[in-house]
Amino acid sequence: MTAQVIRVVIADDEPLIRAGIRMILTSAPDIEVVAEAANGREAVDLARAHGPDVVLLDIQMPVMDGLTALAELGRAVPGVRALVLTTFGEKENVLRALGQGSAGFLLKDSAPGELIGAVRAAAAGDAYLSPGATRHVVDQLASGRAAVRGEEARRQVAELSERERGVLALLGEGLSNADAGRRLHMSEATVKTYVSRILAKLGCENRVQAALLARDAGL
Template identity: 85%
Template sequence: MIRVLIADDEPLIRAGIRMILTSADDIEVVAEAADGREAVDLARRHMVDVALLDIQMPVLDGLSALAELGRTAPGVRALILTTFGERDNVLRALRHGGAGFLLKDSAPGELIAAVRAAAAGDAYLSPAATRHVADSLAAGPAVSRSEEARRRVAVLSEREREVLALLGEGLSNADAGRRIHMSEATVKTYVSRILAKLGCENRVRAALLARDAGLGA
């Protein structure tokens, strides 16, 4: 069972997220918080697997809560729930180990998929959130980014590029394995090899690189 904490200062938002998540038979909402400080305390107390953190919260904002969880409860996987995609927010979340980005208007199935991916140790990038992330991290003209991405991806084998393309879609290791008829463990091995070859520190960066290179497009 995946143990989840929901942190948002709006009760209606928390209630809606709880209703969606509890419809899945493998997810249990064990705590709710109305501010970032409470979120950090409850995440540690309840030993949650995944924390859904809104960026805009009182006392301690979601990004500061993410950073503190990284220092004091590194086993907690944090998903950033937001309507924002500014550069500084995105870079801070990546730097402190955020497991993904999810926009508040995401479909219910997307929210469940994101929690499952985060719990499995994967990064989740919703299509809409990815556009915000890509724009925030963009350095230089799109054509230059595309050329640079294709150059970097050229070092990968055909199979590695296939796996990378699935990362670009935001698939978990398990889902990627089902797509290409490969075990989850084997996909995990491929992902580690891909990150090393590309010099990417996490799956989020690799996923963005895949999109810039046009893989899976």
Template identity: 80%
Template structure:
């Protein structure tokens, strides 16, 4: 059973997420927190496996709480809850060790899938949010960044480049597989290879590199 802590300062948001997660047989919402400080305390008390963490909260914001959670409950995996317009905070969260991020208005199946992926040790990055972050940060890429990115991409095979291009579009593994006629498992294998070859920690970094290189136009 995956033990989940929901952290958001809006009761209605917490209630909606709890309702969705409780519909899954393998997920147990063990507690709810209204701010970052409470999240750290409850994660430790309830031995949470996955913490859903809002960024903008009173008392202690999500990014500060993320750092505290990594120190106090190192075994917990933290998923950042976000909305469009918080690209910088999302990237800071990923750099600080979060297991990924998803939008607050994600479909129920995506929310459940993200929690399962995080609990299994995988990173989860919402395709829609990934696409928004990449589009926003890649605008006006300097020429030297473009050249550096293209040199790094020289290490990839033609098939890996095709998969990377789809990451740059923010597609999930399943959607990418349908686009290029691969199974989801095969795409996942390619993504792992791409991240290793490019020395990227997550899909967002790889997607940004693809956009810097001008892959896919």
């Protein structure tokens, strides 16, 4: 049975950046780049025309910036999933992007494999945050959470094994599976298995929720 091809529109005002992203994405057999845009307005128009699964949006673009285009996409092409791709990692951009319906936030210095994985995750309906962006979100949201949540978080975390708590603590630091594996002397695949198990035990939908719980528990 042939796997479904993920159709992508790339939006970035720098031709070399677009070419690099295209080269990375098309190296994956299940991803096809159907169009490229040099600004947010073009991205919205091309998304209307091509009906892609995922749109990659740079934040800093002329005519219409990525965050404005993100909001416009939500109105013009409701079914499309948008990933914000940028060199700017300020938490304000992360939170604005998520608040406007972004399927994730990816920094441009991410590894090629992370870019491909993020596109696949977005197409599958999952949220994706690069480890650096996760740290910004956790720091911002944790500062406004009530201290009373700490007791409940510690109760939940107590149900985890010592190794699971160690992995959870690194999620709270915003580490990727690969970085956590190096810290714990474990393979990336093993860390991924632990993360899936931790999310299931804690009833968390994604890494950000787990990271917030780790902060609440004082890990």
